[in-house]
Amino acid sequence: MLRYVLTRTASLVASLVVASLVIFLVLEVVPGDPASFMLGMNAQPETVAALRSELGLDAGALQRYATWVGGVLSGDFGTSYAYRTPVSGMILDRVQVSLPLALLSLALSTAIAFPIGLWAAARRGTPTDTGIMAATQVGVALPNFWFAMLLVLLFAVRLRWLPAGGFPGWADPVAAVKALLLPALALALPQAAILSRVMRSALVDTMSEDFIRTARAKGLTRWQVLTRHALRNALIPVLTIIGLQFSFLLAGAIIIENVFFLPGLGRLVFQAISQRDLIVVKSVVLLLVVAVVLVNYVVDLAYLAVDPRLRRP
Amino acid sequence: MGRASAIVGVVLVTLVAAAALLSFVWTPYDVSALDIAAKLQPPSAGHWLGTDHFGRDVFSMLLVGARVSIAVALVAVGIGMGLGIPLGLAAAARPGTLLDETIMRGNDLVFAFPSLLIAIMITAILGPSALNAILAIGIFNIPVFARVTRGAALALWRRDFILSARLAGKGKARISVEHILPNLANLLVVQATIQFSLGILAEAGLSYVGLGAQPPTPSWGRMLAESQTMIAFAPWLALFPGLAIVLTVLGLNLLGDGLRDMLDPRLRRRVRT
Numbered sequence: 001m002l003r004y005v006l007t008r009t010a011s012l013v014a015s016l017v018v019a020s021l022v023i024f025l026v027l028e029v030v031p032g033d034p035a036s037f038m039l040g041m042n043a044q045p046e047t048v049a050a051l052r053s054e055l056g057l058d059a060g061a062l063q064r065y066a067t068w069v070g071g072v073l074s075g076d077f078g079t080s081y082a083y084r085t086p087v088s089g090m091i092l093d094r095v096q097v098s099l100p101l102a103l104l105s106l107a108l109s110t111a112i113a114f115p116i117g118l119w120a121a122a123r124r125g126t127p128t129d130t131g132i133m134a135a136t137q138v139g140v141a142l143p144n145f146w147f148a149m150l151l152v153l154l155f156a157v158r159l160r161w162l163p164a165g166g167f168p169g170w171a172d173p174v175a176a177v178k179a180l181l182l183p184a185l186a187l188a189l190p191q192a193a194i195l196s197r198v199m200r201s202a203l204v205d206t207m208s209e210d211f212i213r214t215a216r217a218k219g220l221t222r223w224q225v226l227t228r229h230a231l232r233n234a235l236i237p238v239l240t241i242i243g244l245q246f247s248f249l250l251a252g253a254i255i256i257e258n259v260f261f262l263p264g265l266g267r268l269v270f271q272a273i274s275q276r277d278l279i280v281v282k283s284v285v286l287l288l289v290v291a292v293v294l295v296n297y298v299v300d301l302a303y304l305a306v307d308p309r310l311r312r313p
Numbered sequence: 314m315g316r317a318s319a320i321v322g323v324v325l326v327t328l329v330a331a332a333a334l335l336s337f338v339w340t341p342y343d344v345s346a347l348d349i350a351a352k353l354q355p356p357s358a359g360h361w362l363g364t365d366h367f368g369r370d371v372f373s374m375l376l377v378g379a380r381v382s383i384a385v386a387l388v389a390v391g392i393g394m395g396l397g398i399p400l401g402l403a404a405a406a407r408p409g410t411l412l413d414e415t416i417m418r419g420n421d422l423v424f425a426f427p428s429l430l431i432a433i434m435i436t437a438i439l440g441p442s443a444l445n446a447i448l449a450i451g452i453f454n455i456p457v458f459a460r461v462t463r464g465a466a467l468a469l470w471r472r473d474f475i476l477s478a479r480l481a482g483k484g485k486a487r488i489s490v491e492h493i494l495p496n497l498a499n500l501l502v503v504q505a506t507i508q509f510s511l512g513i514l515a516e517a518g519l520s521y522v523g524l525g526a527q528p529p530t531p532s533w534g535r536m537l538a539e540s541q542t543m544i545a546f547a548p549w550l551a552l553f554p555g556l557a558i559v560l561t562v563l564g565l566n567l568l569g570d571g572l573r574d575m576l577d578p579r580l581r582r583r584v585r586t
Contacts, residue, residue: 031438
């Protein structure tokens, strides 16, 4: 088990190093001179030279990469060129919107998918199962940002139950959660459709195993077998999908933020693109990639908790 | 149930493909013609799906938009297959070697970058365009195909008929192309259908946030973005492009499921029990 954890940790570190190298190469080396790229065609040579020295571009690429990573590790992401403020502060502000949004939708999607998947598996082959599967098939095809617009139309424009957009900040937690509810639901539902399908098929696969027949033979009801024996064994594929979904939720959150005018990382990165603020783009992309890689690492370790067979030395 | 949904899938996909082809020769109205006098009309006999804030016919824009969606998703699948399949075949032919390891670790790396992030990076340095959307989705497709190909090819390499081919003196590359690849065709067609539908969704998302096809080319995602501020008084503008996306993706998913059931006899047996 220790060996598994160590190998997985080593590969985590390697992934992070290579991913950061790729981001650095694409955003700092490919554009040629980032300073003149950020300032545009009509910049004065003196301005370009000033920005060059401010960004430390006179050093070699390898040294710049080392400086960047060293800074990031100590919480210094550099200074935004467009806003003249430290990027770390901007990111910290925005993460307070994007991270709760992604977590809330992950929780919602799991909370919706588990009972539905269990229910469909328990009623396998019946019209209930067919109906649920048809509904999830439509759910999988829903673009989350369009679903978000429909939710706005119903709950904000027509019923006026929830705000159509904007974020009041965490000073008023109730208002903050209310502002995140519709975006989180929009993100969660298509993911829940995928997850409940995976859940159902994993359960159906497990239910054909010998140990399930034994459990039935010793007198457990179908439902008891499903929840006590099958669920735990079906958890590995479900966990894998939850891990994969987190990266889709993060990416989805970036898009959904635009529907609800939420001041999250998504709005930040799109503004940065239009302002050619590569420092901000680089930092946000790095942060998101690190999040994806870390979540997959945690999922791999979670297998150990779920499946005792993996814990053998 | 399986067969019926596969037929629905075929019908939907055919309709969307036909709409895209039709738009090359005929649309009810010219999508680049502005008619401000006829702006924001609800659906009527003259404009089946209404008009937008510039008086453009929504139905005509949807037809042309189908073209963009399909083109982007199709080329992205082509990139994924064109690079992913050879990589997967090469890795499977020499499992455990440095080549295999490099390819698989490279795959892991790309998986850490969702296509939206690839699109953000490309757009940050090159500016937004439909080509960037194709590249971003295509790059994300490469490891998908590489992984599927490698996994299935590894199992085939242990089979007797491959051994006979080796005894006949054929090289690994030749065996990969002549014997392994044809046996993977079914699997790859199913995967291509899935990636195609994911590509349609991804393209819609990218053009919605402005990272895809640029004006004046109509695209479903951007039609939705433009409709957003008018949703309270012109809901049809938000409704129809979204429905077009859902029906296309649904059609492709049903088709993919149907193909998988049809092409994989092992699954067919399981469905019956």
